[in-house]
Amino acid sequence: xxxxxxxxxxxxxxxxxxxxxxxxxxxxxxxxxxxxxxxxxxxxxxxxxxxxxxxxxxxxxxxxxxxxxxxxxxxxxxxxxxxxxxxxxxxxxxxxxxxxxxxxxxxxxxxxxxxxxxxxxxxxxxxxxxxxxxxxxxxxxxxxxxxxxxxxxxxxxxxxxxxxxxxxxxxxxxxxxxxxxxxxxxxxxxxxxxxxxxxxxxxxxxxxxxxxxxxxxxxxxxxxxxxxxxxxxxxxxxxxxxxxxxxxxxxxxxxxxxxxxxxxxxxxxxxxxxxxxx
Amino acid sequence: xxxxxxxxxxxxxxxxxxxxxxxxxxxxxxxxxxxxxxxxxxxxxxxxxxxxxxxxxxxxxxxxxxxxxxxxxxxxxxxxxxxxxxxxxxxxxxxxxxxxxxxxxxxxxxxxxxxxxxxxxxxxxxxxxxxxxxxxxxxxxxxxxxxxxxxxxxxxxxxxxxxxxxxxxxxxxxxxxxxxxxxxxxxxxxxxxxxxxxxxxxxxxxxxxxxxxxxxxxxxxxxxxxxxxxxxxxxxxxxxxxxxxxxxxxxxxxxxxxxxxxxxxxxxxxxxxx
Numbered sequence: 001x002x003x004x005x006x007x008x009x010x011x012x013x014x015x016x017x018x019x020x021x022x023x024x025x026x027x028x029x030x031x032x033x034x035x036x037x038x039x040x041x042x043x044x045x046x047x048x049x050x051x052x053x054x055x056x057x058x059x060x061x062x063x064x065x066x067x068x069x070x071x072x073x074x075x076x077x078x079x080x081x082x083x084x085x086x087x088x089x090x091x092x093x094x095x096x097x098x099x100x101x102x103x104x105x106x107x108x109x110x111x112x113x114x115x116x117x118x119x120x121x122x123x124x125x126x127x128x129x130x131x132x133x134x135x136x137x138x139x140x141x142x143x144x145x146x147x148x149x150x151x152x153x154x155x156x157x158x159x160x161x162x163x164x165x166x167x168x169x170x171x172x173x174x175x176x177x178x179x180x181x182x183x184x185x186x187x188x189x190x191x192x193x194x195x196x197x198x199x200x201x202x203x204x205x206x207x208x209x210x211x212x213x214x215x216x217x218x219x220x221x222x223x224x225x226x227x228x229x230x231x232x233x234x235x236x237x238x239x240x241x242x243x244x245x246x247x248x249x250x251x252x253x254x255x256x257x258x259x260x261x262x263x264x265x266x267x268x269x270x271x272x273x274x275x276x277x278x
Numbered sequence: 279x280x281x282x283x284x285x286x287x288x289x290x291x292x293x294x295x296x297x298x299x300x301x302x303x304x305x306x307x308x309x310x311x312x313x314x315x316x317x318x319x320x321x322x323x324x325x326x327x328x329x330x331x332x333x334x335x336x337x338x339x340x341x342x343x344x345x346x347x348x349x350x351x352x353x354x355x356x357x358x359x360x361x362x363x364x365x366x367x368x369x370x371x372x373x374x375x376x377x378x379x380x381x382x383x384x385x386x387x388x389x390x391x392x393x394x395x396x397x398x399x400x401x402x403x404x405x406x407x408x409x410x411x412x413x414x415x416x417x418x419x420x421x422x423x424x425x426x427x428x429x430x431x432x433x434x435x436x437x438x439x440x441x442x443x444x445x446x447x448x449x450x451x452x453x454x455x456x457x458x459x460x461x462x463x464x465x466x467x468x469x470x471x472x473x474x475x476x477x478x479x480x481x482x483x484x485x486x487x488x489x490x491x492x493x494x495x496x497x498x499x500x501x502x503x504x505x506x507x508x509x510x511x512x513x514x515x516x517x518x519x520x521x522x523x524x525x526x527x528x529x530x531x532x533x534x535x536x537x538x539x540x541x542x543x544x545x546x547x548x549x550x551x552x
Contacts, residue, residue: 005314017540050320071550071551071552072548072549072550072551073548073549073551074548074549075547075549077490077547078479078480078481079290079477082466082475082476082479083466083467083468084466084471101551102548123343131548132545132546132547132548133546133548133549135546136546136548138322139543147383161434161455161456161457162456163457163462163465163466163480165456165547166455166456166480166481166482166490167432167454167455167481167482167487167490167492168490168492168545168546168547169456170434170438170454170456171438171456171492171542171545171546172437172545172546173411173414173435174414174417174418174438174441174442174542174545175416175542175543175545175546177411177415177418177442178414178415178418178442178538178539178542178543180415181415181416181418181419182418182419182539184415184419185419196510200435201434201435201456203407203411204395204406204407204414204435204439205411205414206409206411207411208405208407208408208411208412209411209412221407222402222407223395223397223401223402223406223407223410223435224395224397224401224402224406225397228397229397229398229399229402232396232397232398233398233399235399237399241399241402242402243547250403250404251404252404252405252408258410
């Protein structure tokens with residue numbers, strides 16, 4: 001088809017991408033249209049990835065957001081070196097590339113005039129992996145919510161616990177859940193938003209412990225990897241296995257919310273909270 | 279007469295000892311150091327997971343709730359016990375028994391020995407992630423002392439799901455890892471055959487974890503490993519559990535919960551920049 005080969009030719013010529021190709025339906029969408037649609041495909045509603053700051057901009061009322069604990073970054077405590085080099089090199093590169101210092105950004109602000117503390121994970125930073133610094137920031141933000149009697153929202157996006165910190169990473173699962181436990185005890189709301197992907201040690205800790213667990217459409221939400229499961233059981237898995245829709249069917253999430261509706265959904269559910277806490 | 283010097287073991291050597299086919303498992307400690315075991319079954323929801331066992335027991339003159347992974351010996355038992363790989367039903371049974379211990383005001387002893395939480399279709403369907411997450415959250419505020427002993431393999435979230443204790447003890451040749459060395463090698467070294475290198479890098483031995491401040495105590499194994507002297511290791515484990523229980527005898531609930539929160543808040547190494 002002539003128009004198709006023209007399209008690919010133009011794509012090859014220009015360095016700047018004028019189009020984004022949807023990973024799901026393969027449609028070519030103008031980059032500006034993609035971005036206006038919040039990195040969501042206007043054709044099939046595939047929710048593409050979004051940075052932590054982009055999400056924060058979408059969520060909070062203008063000029064109300066204040067970042068917290070952004071002075072925390074990784075340390076190569078195990079002096080971990082694998083085939084591709086040192087953990088230190090990996091995270092220093094990640095810091096340079098993303099401009100953030102760990103796989104989660106924390107802060108507080110108003111969501112349709114309701115003050116809340118938020119932690120937003122960023123998949124660009126070492127696959128959103130849960131390391132010591134990540135766990136520390138998530139706990140500190142939970143403690144801030146606890147001390148100030150504010151609701152807490154965590155947006156998860158993670159490949160799981162960070163291998164290069166060994167059991168220190170594993171223990172962040174317990175540490176973050178201890179923070180959630182205290183919020184529960186004080187009856188402070190905690191909402192978990194599971195975005196693509198939410199897996200491993202993150203799904204097996206705070207991500208599954210929201211008073212509400214909500215997710216974006218089509219998110220991969222998993223404990224074990226699909227291939228590992230297929231190898232274990234020797235069978236092929238259903239196509240919708242480990243998606244938001246699958247989890248909804250099996251009773252593990254409350255609702256699937258489109259990105260464009262997320263802010264209003266969150267402020268609406270928070271408006272039902274009517275306790276006075278001292 | 280000079281003491282026998284123990285050979286310096288590589289992390290991979292330790293991994294192999296922790297997986298030794300004759301290594302004592304939970305049912306061995308049950309018969310050697312616990313008495314009057316009253317096994318309790320079921321998660322009240324779906325099934326009785328045989329990979330995770332629990333019930334009332336006595337150790338010395340202490341009444342406790344004992345919970346742990348049981349791998350089984352011999353192949354038929356291994357299969358029945360799913361090699362100690364629990365499904366959500368196992369974690370939910372564990373939680374039910376832990377809440378029971380809290381109601382009855384008796385301490386909890388957990389015995390950890392698992393390659394990991396079972397990665398199966400039904401496990402995923404029944405919420406393996408939620409079951410573990412729930413346990414982590416509930417254990418954080420349980421109002422009775424919790425002592426956890428890693429006797430073999432501490433397989434990641436599968437271990438931690440019954441492992442949020444006031445004290446974490448490890449046998450000297452046991453391992454505790456965020457991922458199996460084989461799993462780590464296949465991802466970061468592109469080939470599972472580099473498992474020995476991954477094992478070293480992961481710092482998964484008791485001595486490495488004790489140095490990192492992640493675990494509280496190492497229980498020394500006899501000779502070449504626990505499998506060489508069941509009586510001796512059993513005595514060491516019993517004595518360690520009893521002395522750790524003694525520590526919490528006079529703690530108030532507030533002291534216990536605050537202490538546990540501070541313990542887990544303090545785990546992790548990161549940089550705070552100005």
